[in-house]
Amino acid sequence: MTKKNEGPARAPTIMDVAEAAAVSKSTVSLVLQGSTLIRDETAQRVRAEAQRLGYVYNRRAAELRRKSSNTIGVVINDLMNPFFAEVLVGIERCLVDAGHVVFMAHTHDNFERQQRVLQSMREHNAAGIVLCPAIGTPKTLPKEIQQWGIPLVIMVRSLGSGTYDFVGSQNAKGLATATRHLIERGHRRIAFLGGQSGVVYEERLEGYRQALTQARIAFDERLVVPESPTRAGGHAAMAALLERRTGATAAVCYNDISALGALAALGERGLRAGTDFALMGFDNVLDAAHSNPPLSTMDIHPGELGEQAAALLMKRMANPHLKRQTYLAEPELRLRQSG
Known part of the structure; x- marks a missing residue:
């Protein structure tokens, strides 16, 4: 007797994970969002069952339901300079540990390219932006981004006086x-x-x-x-x-x-x-x-500079009404053989 073709296997759902882990659907959702509200033992059990079942969390769909995003845009002007690569590592380490996804773009100090990148981040509903401005960036840009409703931290290159958050050095x-x-x-x-x-x-x-x-x-x-x-x-x-x-x-x-x-x-x-x-x-x-x-x-501790930029952005995201935040690294003399 020929076995009837039953079609492709059904993909596991969030309800399957909840049943297997003996928790509620909302608990599974919080764990997969990276929430710290769930006990470690429970979170580990949920992740283990999700992996065993092959369940893939659709973060984009969840963001659309919440009308929010956990994606942070980081715009760097010159990644060929190892200074900015080290800054980026500090930013990413801090944001990823907090459950965010980092979307990085390199402008090569081109203002027009920077504008396209920022617009793309706006269209993708970025939860926040860290920007090292390209040469020629107008002083009005921070106000424009703030009007989009996106929290912003300007980094390394100041754009003069304003209400934007800034991280740089003395x-x-x-x-x-x-x-x-x-x-x-x-x-x-x-x-x-x-x-x-x-x-x-x-x-x-x-x-x-x-x-x-x-x-x-x-x-x-x-x-x-x-x-x-x-x-x-x-x-x-x-x-x-x-x-x-x-x-x-x-x-x-x-x-x-x-x-x-x-x-x-x-x-x-x-x-x-x-x-x-x-x-x-x-x-x-x-x-x-x-x-x-x-x-x-x-x-000026490039990695720490990046961590400070990420920390200020997360504070701004948590409380949009904070007063202007600034962090200026104090340079320390490091004497080696060249000088």
């Missing part, structure tokens, strides 16, 4: 500290390499100038070499500085990635940082401790 203070360190080591001809425009660049350049003024050292424009804040930019800036024959014996760099490029330019000319020329970075990315020679820098 840029002027950090560069002043780095410059003073070189002055205390006897250097008088100190260059500023890398960076080109924007609030962060102006703040760090101002810190450099402040330290020179306090030491009664005249500011010399020939010692300031703007370049893209990249490894190639740092290489080009150092090469240009050496060609100018300014008598420079040391340099502070806009960031670590610029300093790593400057290190390479020195090496190509038979010069060694720390012996023939003193060099300081800014950020303290992981690569800084393992360059040749190891790079002295200002440490």
Whole structure:
């Protein structure tokens, strides 16, 4: 006798999981949403039964029913810079531990691309956004995003005064500290390499100038070499500085990635940082401790910066009426062989 074709097996439902785990449907839903309201023992039993049955939680459908989302948008301007990669790790670690899904986008410092990304996040009902603005971002953008009803944290690059939450570092203070360190080591001809425009660049350049003024050292424009804040930019800036024959014996760099490029330019000319020329970075990315020679820098703890951005965003999501939140990392001097 031929067995009748019974068709494909029925997919397990949330009710199947609830029955197998001997709990209610609402308990299963809370566990799969990552709620902390359910006891660990119960939550573990529910997850085990869901896995055994092959049940897949449809988070998107649940979000549509609740008219909410647990997706957080993170918009980074330059993932080629390891600083931002480390910041992103800190953001993701904090948000994922809290049960959120992170949707990351890279703008490559292109404002038009940034606008498309932000609009896409709005269309996908993002629960919040962390943004490191692209060059050229108008000061009105935070207010525009707030009008969408989406909590926002601006990170690293300030957009001036406003009501938005901000996470960054004390840029002027950090560069002043780095410059003073070189002055205390006897250097008088100190260059500023890398960076080109924007609030962060102006703040760090101002810190450099402040330290020179306090030491009664005249500011010399020939010692300031703007370049893209990249490894190639740092290489080009150092090469240009050496060609100018300014008598420079040391340099502070806009960031670590610029300093790593400057290190390479020195090496190509038979010069060694720390012996023939003193060099300081800014950020303290992981690569800084393992360059040749190891790079002295200002440490703003990139991973912790990301965690702070995530923490401020979650506070804003929980209470939209909070006063403006800010976190400014205080740079710490990390002395290694280069400076």
